[in-house]
Amino acid sequence: MRPLAQVLEGRKVICCVGSGGVGKTTVAAALALSAAIEGKRALVLTIDPARRLANSLGLKELGNQETRIAPELFAQAGLHPRGEMWAMMLDLKLTWDELVERQARSPEQARAILTNKLYQTLSTAMAGSLEYMAMEKVYEVHTARRFDVVVLDTPPTTNALDFLHASDRILDVLDNDAMRIILGPMLRAGKLWFKLLAAPSAMVLRTLARFTGTDFLRDLADFMIAFEGMYEGFKERAARVKALLTSPEAGFVLVTAPNPLTIQEALFFHQALREDRIATAAVVVNRVQRDPRRHGGPDNVAAMREALMLAQIKDSGDLAERLCTTLTEQSMLADLERREVERLSRTLSGVPLLIVPRLRKDVHDLSGLWQIDQFLGGQ
Ligand SMILES: Nc1ncnc2c1ncn2[C@@H]1O[C@H](COP(=O)(O)OP(=O)(O)OP(=O)(O)O)[C@@H](O)[C@H]1O
Ligand SMILES: [Mg+2]
Numbered sequence: 001m002r003p004l005a006q007v008l009e010g011r012k013v014i015c016c017v018g019s020g021g022v023g024k025t026t027v028a029a030a031l032a033l034s035a036a037i038e039g040k041r042a043l044v045l046t047i048d049p050a051r052r053l054a055n056s057l058g059l060k061e062l063g064n065q066e067t068r069i070a071p072e073l074f075a076q077a078g079l080h081p082r083g084e085m086w087a088m089m090l091d092l093k094l095t096w097d098e099l100v101e102r103q104a105r106s107p108e109q110a111r112a113i114l115t116n117k118l119y120q121t122l123s124t125a126m127a128g129s130l131e132y133m134a135m136e137k138v139y140e141v142h143t144a145r146r147f148d149v150v151v152l153d154t155p156p157t158t159n160a161l162d163f164l165h166a167s168d169r170i171l172d173v174l175d176n177d178a179m180r181i182i183l184g185p186m187l188r189a190g191k192l193w194f195k196l197l198a199a200p201s202a203m204v205l206r207t208l209a210r211f212t213g214t215d216f217l218r219d220l221a222d223f224m225i226a227f228e229g230m231y232e233g234f235k236e237r238a239a240r241v242k243a244l245l246t247s248p249e250a251g252f253v254l255v256t257a258p259n260p261l262t263i264q265e266a267l268f269f270h271q272a273l274r275e276d277r278i279a280t281a282a283v284v285v286n287r288v289q290r291d292p293r294r295h296g297g298p299d300n301v302a303a304m305r306e307a308l309m310l311a312q313i314k315d316s317g318d319l320a321e322r323l324c325t326t327l328t329e330q331s332m333l334a335d336l337e338r339r340e341v342e343r344l345s346r347t348l349s350g351v352p353l354l355i356v357p358r359l360r361k362d363v364h365d366l367s368g369l370w371q372i373d374q375f376l377g378g379q
Contacts, residue, residue, distance in 0.1 A: 005034055021156065253282050285341050304321075
């Protein structure tokens with residue numbers, strides 16, 4: 001088993017992807033921590049981390065701001081990083097605003113978009129918006145070259161393709177031909193749009209207006225006008241983001257749980273990445289059940305009674321039976337998971353696979369993350 005650090009050596013951008021709740025945020029933070037320990041300036045760009053983890057990293061209310069994890073926190077956890085660990089929580093609305101400001105041809109255009117009534121709703125509610133902005137932010141931070149490595153935590157995407165094709169979908173919305181054809185006359189009419197509604201040719205518009213209200217249509221036309229001329233910039237940028245993600249500078253770490261359904265999703269994800277010419281750098285199987293019988297020990301009720309007696313633990317009822325049942329169940333579960341992991345490993349032959357056991361407690365601070373790192377280190 002190769003340590004993950006070795007697999008990811010030289011990568012400037014690491015994306016942790018996978019199904020919901022499998023441990024993407026945890027693994028992303030652990031990877032940034034291990035890079036910092038090794039002397040790198042590492043940033044974890046996280047999305048919606050558990051409150052306790054955010055708090056313990058000192059990330060309480062900071063949106064879109066790179067925050068250095070205080071050296072005291074490392075000292076408290078008994079860690080002495082040679083580098084620096086930084087963290088940032090993605091703020092969807094702010095990232096959109098920044099992107100618009102950067103891409104607009106003039107401050108007036110930016111202002112027209114940012115103050116548009118529809119903009120706020122559209123930018124944050126559009127499907128794929130979060131995924132697109134996460135990529136966008138990574139690209140921005142990466143090109144600024146302030147960090148040796150940027151680790152991206154990704155949102156709990158239900159469908160792998162949502163994540164990979166988010167940018168196409170957003171661009172489709174912004175550069176929608178159908179919308180342009182319908183709203184075209186309105187766009188051209190400019191401020192005289194209301195006169196246009198009376199024209200016989202505006203049948204479609206009138207019908208639309210009946211459903212949506214003319215205010216909505218006007219806002220929509222304004223929105224399209226405001227974005228005029230920016231599509232190309234957006235498209236170009238999205239292409240550059242894609243180029244970065246498919247380059248050797250980027251590495252995708254696929255996180256999964258050891259159950260059949262999630263593993264199936266992981267395999268699907270791996271395939272989807274491949275279709276986009278992205279290689280899975282490593283797979284992390286997280287929260288794997290430990291097998292209590294792996295080291296032998298009492299495996300029947302009589303032996304358990306004996307063990308309890310030796311340890312001077314009073315068994316006044318059915319303690320030995322219950323312990324035995326628990327151990328057997330745990331063992332069966334571990335066995336099932338082991339077979340799943342083997343299946344995964346066979347299917348993905350050649351992709352480094354790392355196993356992280358289920359820890360006793362949730363991972364909510366640097367010590368917990370460091371514990372995860374020990375397993376990612378190939379132990
Ligand atoms: N190996 C582990 N042992 C014990 N607890 C873990 C382990 N890995 C993660 N956890 C805990 O599991 C929970 C889910 O983890 P995490 O938030 O990292 O998942 P996620 O994939 O980012 O979820 P989402 O898709 O909702 O963003 C957290 O409370 C985390 O502390
Ligand atoms: Mg998460």
